[in-house]
Amino acid sequence: MTLKIAVCGGGISGLSLALVLKRFASPEALTLDIYEAGPVFTEIGAGITVWHRTRSIFASLGIEEALKNRVVSPPFTLRKSDTKEPFGFHTMDIPHGSMALPRIDMIKLLVDSLQIDSTPWLHVHFRKRLESYEQDATGVTLRFADGSTSRADVLVGADGIGSHTRKTMYADIAGRVAEKRPDEAAAILQGAQPTWTGTYAYRTLLDAEELRAVSPENVLLSGGYMWCGNGQHVISYPISKKWINFLVFDTIPGGLGKPLAGPSVSLASKDELTDLYKDWEDDLCVAMENIGDLSKWAISHIRGLPQYNDERVALCGDSAHAMSTHFGAGAGQAIDDSYILGRILAHPSITADNIAEALKTYDAIRRPIAGDVLERSLRIGFLYEFHPEHVPTGTDLEKVRAGDRAELRKIADELQDIWRFHWEWMPERDWERAQVMLEEWL
Template identity: 75%
Template sequence: MSLKVAICGGGISGLSLALVLKKFMVSSTLTVDLYEAESAFTEVGAGITVWQRTRSIFASLGLQAALDNRAVSSPMKLRKSDTKEPFAFHTLDFPHGSIALPRLDMVQLLVENLQPDSTPFLTIHFSKKFVSYKQDADGVTLRFSDGSSSRAHLLVGADGIGSPTRKTMYASIAERVAQSDPAKAASVLEGAQPTWAGTYAYRTLLDGEKLRAVSPENVMLSSGLMWCGSGKHVISYPISPTLINILVFDTVPGGLGKPLAGPSVAVASKDEIAELYNDWEDDLRIAVENVGDVSKWTISHIRGLSQYADGRVTLIGDSAHAMSTHFGAGAGQAIDDSYILGRILAHPKVTAGNIAEALKVYDAIRRPIASDVVERSLRIGFLYEFHPDYLPSGTDIDKLRAGDRNELKKVSDTLQDLWRFHWAEMPEQDWERAHEMLEARL
C-alpha cells in the first residue's frame, strides 16, 4: 500500500524530514510532496549552533563530513559585564563542543543532499502557501491560498510559529471538546497560541577584522561569550572565520506570557542597542558601535502544547515548540523531530491505514523532550540576567548582583547542569524507545 506524505514548510525541519525519509525508507511506495510558500528555499535569521545531538543525526545520515570542515567553537565564557570593572566568572564546559554556522548554510546543505532533481520520491512545490486542511477516514485534503488543493495520507506541519497547520488542528480539537465542555474548548485554543517570552532580541553580525582595527584587545575576538548582568544579557560567538554572531537582549519586566503585539521582526539601529548597554563594559559598548545591519525580534514561544498529533496530522519544529533563543536548541530540536518522525514513517509496519497510531508514538517520544527544552531555554535566559524567580534556591540576590563569586558559582553550576542536555543523551536512544513502542502498537 502506498503512503503519500505532505510536508508544509521548506525550512530546516521540513527539509530534514525529507532527508531522513530518503535515507531510511525501505518502500518505493512512499512519496513526499513538499510545499514551500516562497519561490525558493530560504531561511530567516543569522546563525545556528549545532550540538552533539544534531551531529549524531548527521552522522547517521552519512553527512558527518559536511560538518567536519567547520571549526568547533571554543567553550563559552560567562562574564559579568554590567559594570565598568567586568570579569569572567565561569567557562561552560561543552563536551564535544559545538559548531556555529549561518542558517542559510544549513538549508543549502540539506537541499544539496536531497538533490531534488534526482530524487524520484520527492516532489517540491514552490509558491504554494498552505492555508488549512480537512481530514477524513482516508486522508487529508490540503488547501492553498491560490485556491488549489491536494490530497495526502498524512500532513506534516513544518510551517513555523504562525503555523496554519497548528491553528487548524487546534480549532478542530476545540470544536470536538466544545460538545461536552465549552469552557475547556476555549482553554484548548488559548494554549495553542504563541506567547511573548518577555524579551526582544536584536540580531546582528559583526566583522571581526573591523572590530580588531578599532579594539585589538577586545574580549569578543577571543572566544564565545555570555555577557551577563541584571535585567539584560548579550551572546556573541563566531560563525565563520570573519563573522561574529551577536544577539542583544532587552527583557521587559512582567512581559513573560503577555500576548504578542506589533511586528515579530522589525528593522532596528545600532544606536538602540548602544543606548541599552551604554553603562556596561567598554568592550561590549565598542563592539555594538561597529555592528552591521540590525533586526529587532519579538521573542515568542509555545509552552506545553497538549499534543503534536491529531489523527493524520502532526507538527514538527517551531509549529510545535517554538522556543526562546538562549539555549541554541531551536534548529536542533527541529532536526530531532524530523529524525524520530522520519524513522517512524519509514518503518515497514507503518501504512496509510495505521498512520494515526504511528503518530501517537511520535507524540509520546518527542513532546515531553521538546517541552522540557522550551522551559530550559527560558530559564537559562533569565539566569543570565540574575532574575530572582529563576535563581537557585538559597541565592543571595544582592550579593550576586554585587559580583560575589560564591553566589555567581551557584548560577554557573545551575547553567552547566541545564546545558548537559546537548550531550547527555542522543536521539538514537529516543528512536530505540520509539521503535519498541511501534513494535508493540502496530
C-alpha cells in the same frame, strides 16, 4: 502500498525530515511532497549552534563530515559584564564541543545532501502556502492560498511559529468539544497561540575584521561569550571566519505571558542598544557602536501544547514548540523531531491504514522532551540575567550583582547542569523507545 507524505514548510525541520526518509525508507514505499511558501529554500535568522545530539543524527545520515567542513567550534565563557570592571567567571565544560554556522548554510547543507533532482520520489513545490486542511477516513486534503488543493495519506506541519497546520489542527480539536464544553474549546484555541516570553532580541552580524580594525584586542574576537548582567544579557559567537553572531536581549519585567504590544519584528537602530547597555563593559559598547543592519524581535514561544498529532497530521519544529533562543536548541529540536518522525514513517510496518496510531508514538516520544527543552531555554535566559525567581535556592543576589565569584559560581553550576542535555542523552535512544512503542501499538 505507497505512503503519500506531504510536508508543509521547507525549512530546517522539513528538509531534515526528507533527509531522514531518504536515508531510512525504501524508495518504493513512499512519495514525499514538500510545499514551501517562498520562491526558494531559505531561513530567517543569523546563526545556529549545533550540539552533540544533532551531530549524532547527522552522523547516522552520513553528512557529519560535510558539517565539520562548514563550521567553527567556539568555546563559551560566562562573563559578568554589567560593569566597567568586567570579568569571566566560568568557561562552559562542553564534551564533544559545539559548532556554529549561518542558518542559510545549514539549509544549503540539507538541500545539497538531498540531491533532489536525483530523488524521484521527492517533489518540491515552491510558492505553496498552506491555508487549511481537511481529514477524512482515507486521507488529508490540503488547501493552499493560491486556491489549489492536493491529497496525502499524512500531513506534516513544519510551517513555523505561525503554522496554519497548527491553527487548523486545534480548530478541529476545539470544534469537537465546542457544543458541550464551549469554555474548554476556547481554552484549547487560546493555548495553541504563541505567547510572548517578555524578551526582545536584537539580532545582527558583526564583521570580525571591521571590529578588529577599531578594537584589535576586543574580547568578542576571541571566542563565544554569554555576557551576563542584571536584567539583560548578550550572546556572541563566531559563525565563520568573517562573521560573529551577535544577539542582544532586553527583558521586560513581568512580561512573560503578557500580550505583545507592537510588531513581532521591526527594524532597530544601534542607538537603542548603546542606550540600553551604556553602563556595560567597554568592549561590548564598542561592538555596539560598530554594528550594521539590526532587527528587533519579540521572542515568543509555543508553550505546553497538549498534543503534536491529530489522526493523520503531525506538527514538527517551531510549529509544535517554538522556543526562546537562549539554549541554542530550537534548530536542534526541529532536527530531533524530524529524526524520530522520519524513522517512524520509514518503518516497514507503517501504512496509510495505521498511520494515525503511529503518530501517537511520535507525540509520546517527542512532546515531553521538546517541552522540557523549551522550559530549560526559558530559565537559562533568566539565569543569565540574575532574575530572583530563577537563581538557585540559597543564592545571595546582592552578592551576585556585586560580582562575588562564589555566588556567581552557583549560577554557573546551575547553567552547566541545564546544558548537559545537549550531550548526555542521544536521539538514538529515543528511537529505541519509539520502536518498542510501535511494536506494542501496531
